[in-house]
Amino acid sequence: MSDQIPTTTSAAETMTGAAGADAAVEVRGLNKQFQTASGIVHALEGIDLTVEAGEFVSLIGPSGCGKSTLMRLIADLDVPTSGELTVFGKTATQARLDQDYGIAFQQAGLLPWRTVAANVALPLELHGVASAARRTRVADLLEMVGLTEFADRFPDQLSGGMQQRVAIARSLAEQPRLLLMDEPFGALDEMTREKMQTDLVRIAADTGAAVVFVTHSIPEAVFLSDRVVVMSPRPGRISDIIPMRLDAAEGREERDDDLREASSFFEMVTEVREALHGGASDGENPAPRAARGVDTR
């Protein structure tokens, strides 16, 4: 590990020069340990991952595989124990301070005393956007998520799916180049969920944002992603990274409900499922592990 880090650091430094060329997220040899009463828990071990600008990457794996932890590290809500993590060539903290990403959690997390419009406006308000500009931006965002006529409602007057759409609009408020989403559709019913997935594919394509999407649903990951990162638990590791080859979609924006019935879709679902189960049952999983062992140790 110790020989590897200087090289990646210098690589990151050279990349910082060419601003636009930076990957959205660059993770090298990342470890995260939690101190608990029963000892040290290895939440993440030896994580290497690059998310290119505009790329949609899903993190999938059983509970305890550290997928949410990885997202929280990228969001700078937690600090890695060791390893390298850059967001658009900057430290995670700097990226957070620069508002380079938008975030949506499993719960909508709307402020109940604010109307839908005021909730979407919150990040703009906090960052001093003038009220006229704020209003037009909020109107655009609400139109994008199809909630224009609910602008003056309060969160408790909306269904769970609508609340989640407000949260997504809020995460897009500042046109971030990176969207972090932690099981945003986890609490929704299946029909709302599929609708939201289709919407998200469109929105992500429209805005050109890179997305890191945490989920435990295989079809969801397959439908949405350019690449699916399969993780295994205890310690949390990346066991496989599978690029999605879906006939229907040259570009992601062309994915629609027909894709859910395409044979390529099912092939990909099978591939991810096998990777998941292989990773879970076969702890060694020699091929990718060996390669990364060279990288990180």
Added chain:
Amino acid sequence: MTATRNDQRGEVAVRPANQSGAVANPARTRLFGGFLWGIAGVVLIALIWEGYKFFGPDNGVLIGELRVLPRTTDLAMPHLWDMLTRLAEPVTRADGALPLWAVVALASLMTLGIAAAGWAVGVIVGVVFALLMQRWRLAEFGLLPWIVISQTVPLIAFAPIVKSWGSRVEIGSFEWQDWMSVALIASYLAFFPITVGALKGLQSPDRIHVELFDTYAAGYWPTLVRLRLPAAVPYLLPALRLGAANAVIGAVVAEVSTGLQGGIGRLLIQFAGQASGDPSKAWGPIFGAIVLGLVAAGSVALLGMILKDYRRTEEAA
């Protein structure tokens, strides 16, 4: 009375069907229903009072030597209508004396003013304590036990001492007034529930909301103004109401124990002393004190109506 009540209740039951889909309607119905229940409670107490007075033995109900229910004589239990008519009569037989209700109202206003001052000080002190304790865990560990202990000290018992301390305070042209001692004692009782409520409220935002503000790189003050204070409102309102009730009690009792003239506390003692000759008169300031409490609690309820949007929860309807 009963007939009107039934009529009104019937109207309430019908209304939701007439105005379908109006969001504010169930709340208004509930408010109206609460109002009716309040009136029903007052009527019930009046009936029990007059009923017992009518049917109960003159000498009260005794078990052995022990009187478990009071005498029913006009001296011990004046008729309700006597109490009410007494309110309209002059307070003394002297020429130009104000009617009793006016004297009571003036005294109540003075006490309300003192209690309001005490409440305001209590709110400021309580919220400042809560902010300190929310910001620094250490302050919570250090302060909270003392704040709890402070309430075990019966400051009312020391009211005369507080008054005498106060009388020695003289800073420039500022001179400590006796009413300020009363307000101070009122604030001492008022700040405690407000501190506890405000602290709980400031600590109430969910982790998800706190982290959201972190991701916005929002500092302490923006987070306080846009997240913690609004989230504290549902906890603060009952605390403010408790504080208002405490401030009124504190003011009335402190008036009695410092001997402050002009307030309702003094009037209670004074008229109770005259009860053997004029039993209905003693009830004037009691009604005044009740109205005082209702006005104090009602003012906070009004505040709650203004802040009603902050009492929403996130759950879908």
